[in-house]
Amino acid sequence: MNRRDFIKRALTLAALMPVGKLCANSGITVSKGSGNISADLLFTNVELYDGTGKAPFMADVAVKDDKIVQVAASGTLKRTGCTVIDGHGKALVPGFIDVHTHSDSAVFRIPSADSKLMQGVTTDISGNCGSSYYLRGARGAKGKLKKMYGNFGAYLDVVEKASPAVNVAHLCGHNSLRLHVMNYENRPPTREEMRRMKELLADALANGAAGFSSGLYYLPGKYAATDEVKELAALLKGSGKPYVTHMRSESDTVLEALAEAIEIARAGDNNLQVSHIKTCFDRNWGKLDKMFKMMDEARRAGMNVMADRYPYIYSSTSLKSIVPAPFDKANPTELFGRLKNDASYRAKLLEAFYARGRKDMDRVILVRSAIPEHRPYYAKNMVEIGRMMGGLSPQEAVVKLLSSGRAPSAAFGSMNEENMKRILADPYVMCGSDSSIFARRSSGGHPRAFGSFPLFFRTAVQSCSCAEVIRRMTSLPAAKFNIRGRGVIAPGFFADMVLLDLKTYDSKADFAVTNRAPTGIEAVYVNGKLAYSPDSGAKTLRAGKVLRIK
Numbered sequence: 001m002n003r004r005d006f007i008k009r010a011l012t013l014a015a016l017m018p019v020g021k022l023c024a025n026s027g028i029t030v031s032k033g034s035g036n037i038s039a040d041l042l043f044t045n046v047e048l049y050d051g052t053g054k055a056p057f058m059a060d061v062a063v064k065d066d067k068i069v070q071v072a073a074s075g076t077l078k079r080t081g082c083t084v085i086d087g088h089g090k091a092l093v094p095g096f097i098d099v100h101t102h103s104d105s106a107v108f109r110i111p112s113a114d115s116k117l118m119q120g121v122t123t124d125i126s127g128n129c130g131s132s133y134y135l136r137g138a139r140g141a142k143g144k145l146k147k148m149y150g151n152f153g154a155y156l157d158v159v160e161k162a163s164p165a166v167n168v169a170h171l172c173g174h175n176s177l178r179l180h181v182m183n184y185e186n187r188p189p190t191r192e193e194m195r196r197m198k199e200l201l202a203d204a205l206a207n208g209a210a211g212f213s214s215g216l217y218y219l220p221g222k223y224a225a226t227d228e229v230k231e232l233a234a235l236l237k238g239s240g241k242p243y244v245t246h247m248r249s250e251s252d253t254v255l256e257a258l259a260e261a262i263e264i265a266r267a268g269d270n271n272l273q274v275s276h277i278k279t280c281f282d283r284n285w286g287k288l289d290k291m292f293k294m295m296d297e298a299r300r301a302g303m304n305v306m307a308d309r310y311p312y313i314y315s316s317t318s319l320k321s322i323v324p325a326p327f328d329k330a331n332p333t334e335l336f337g338r339l340k341n342d343a344s345y346r347a348k349l350l351e352a353f354y355a356r357g358r359k360d361m362d363r364v365i366l367v368r369s370a371i372p373e374h375r376p377y378y379a380k381n382m383v384e385i386g387r388m389m390g391g392l393s394p395q396e397a398v399v400k401l402l403s404s405g406r407a408p409s410a411a412f413g414s415m416n417e418e419n420m421k422r423i424l425a426d427p428y429v430m431c432g433s434d435s436s437i438f439a440r441r442s443s444g445g446h447p448r449a450f451g452s453f454p455l456f457f458r459t460a461v462q463s464c465s466c467a468e469v470i471r472r473m474t475s476l477p478a479a480k481f482n483i484r485g486r487g488v489i490a491p492g493f494f495a496d497m498v499l500l501d502l503k504t505y506d507s508k509a510d511f512a513v514t515n516r517a518p519t520g521i522e523a524v525y526v527n528g529k530l531a532y533s534p535d536s537g538a539k540t541l542r543a544g545k546v547l548r549i550k
């Protein structure tokens with residue numbers, strides 16, 4: 001469905017909803033002219049960006065329970081007894097939708113969803129890059145396997161019990177299916193294994209999965225041939241749900257990887273989401289034009305093709321991801337086991353690094369580690385870390401870090417600023433932080449955890465109107481992922497809303513202090529309840545919902 005159709009459908013649905021029914025049994029009213037409607041909250045004097053891309057206007061917005069019940073010109077709704085929030089001319093926008101996250105398990109540890117709400121994000125879509133947590137066990141405090149969710153619906157039930165502060169949707173990931181059925185087997189699935197993967201995916205789609213994700217760059221997705229993923233993606237047919245992919249390559253074979261993604265989406269529901277779209281290393285920066293062209297061609301042939309991106313030129317993933325061939329295909333147990341205990345294996349890896357490894361080690365930054373001894377290296381690059389380790393080469397430093405038994409997370413600066421700005425200006429690109437939920441006090445990691453949405457906005461408004469950028473942070477992702485009744489401020493929609501000052505809305509996070517709060521946010525509402533305010537005295541509620549996508 002294109003944007004116009006989505007908005008038309010959404011507004012029609014809203015119009016069909018009887019306002020009287022929404023507002024029954026309340027003595028609190030807002031009135032317009034002679035007609036009264038009941039409401040709990042009345043936002044007055046706000047510059048309303050409704051999320052559709054329409055130019056803003058000064059408005060009043062009335063909310064009853066979890067829904068928006070009335071939108072009218074500023075000053076025309078009169079309150080009778082409900083709570084009035086004077087926006088003082090600030091912007092009111094739909095809550096932002098983070099389409100690319102890894103919050104699958106963090107949602108249990110940090111249901112308050114601090115890092116999301118602090119940016120104005122009210123909906124989080126996890127299960128990306130082929131990795132969805134629901135097939136894994138939840139680990140208790142001592143690392144003991146506590147619970148195995150086993151099926152998609154059961155996982156969502158447990159998320160619901162955790163009562164997250166943001167709305168949560170979840171994708172079903174190919175790597176998780178493959179790992180569950182085949183472990184780290186580097187071979188095609190047998191017919192029986194394929195049957196089991198399909199059964200799990202069909203169950204997930206029937207029980208609310210927002211789409212099917214892959215991470216063909218990671219193990220064990222890397223072991224899968226195109227046909228395997230196509231056969232699974234075929235289960236999406238007729239569902240309206242996207243195939244969402246971290247492509248097999250984002251560097252030297254990125255064009256081939258994009259062609260593969262389009263081929264797989266064609267076997268699915270002709271609906272493709274390219275995750276964190278990019279071209280890595282200067283030798284590939286010129287390929288962006290061709291990528292845009294390929295996506296345009298697919299669109300002209302009838303495919304719904306969109307993408308997401310975080311507004312940084314540093315990516316972030318496990319440091320393990322930079323090991324050169326053939327070590328890149330070693331499964332983690334083997335790699336870490338041998339690196340820890342086998343000096344000759346370490347020497348061979350070092351040799352491979354010198355021969356085929358990346359050269360820009362000053363642009364590989366350690367960002368987080370489970371090993372306490374790695375803490376002094378946070379926000380330092382591999383050249384600096386080598387020096388701190390007593391004069392090691394950066395390659396030796398990487399091997400030493402990986403030999404600790406656990407891979408730290410690292411950031412990799414291989415993207416191009418101009419390309420990023422072009423991507424962020426594209427009408428089909430939405431914001432995806434690629435980050436899980438972080439607690440307010442938790443620094444370390446990548447600044448995108450606390451800074452993606454304000455920085456996406458600040459960067460994209462250099463080439464688009466505010467209304468257009470807000471559309472790509474709200475109604476566009478809602479339409480792409482079939483999140484009904486959200487992403488637009490109009491009667492009948494859920495009251496996920498952010499009151500903010502667009503002039504000062506900005507990220508303050510960097511690699512040294514990743515959890516600095518963005519500026520400009522005044523208040524964040526989720527399902528009609530105040531979920532976040534920088535005013536520490538404000539009483540907030542965890543009112544997020546689990547979104548089971550039909």
Ligand SMILES: [Zn+2]
Pocket residue numbers: 128129215246275276
């Ligand atoms: Zn990814």
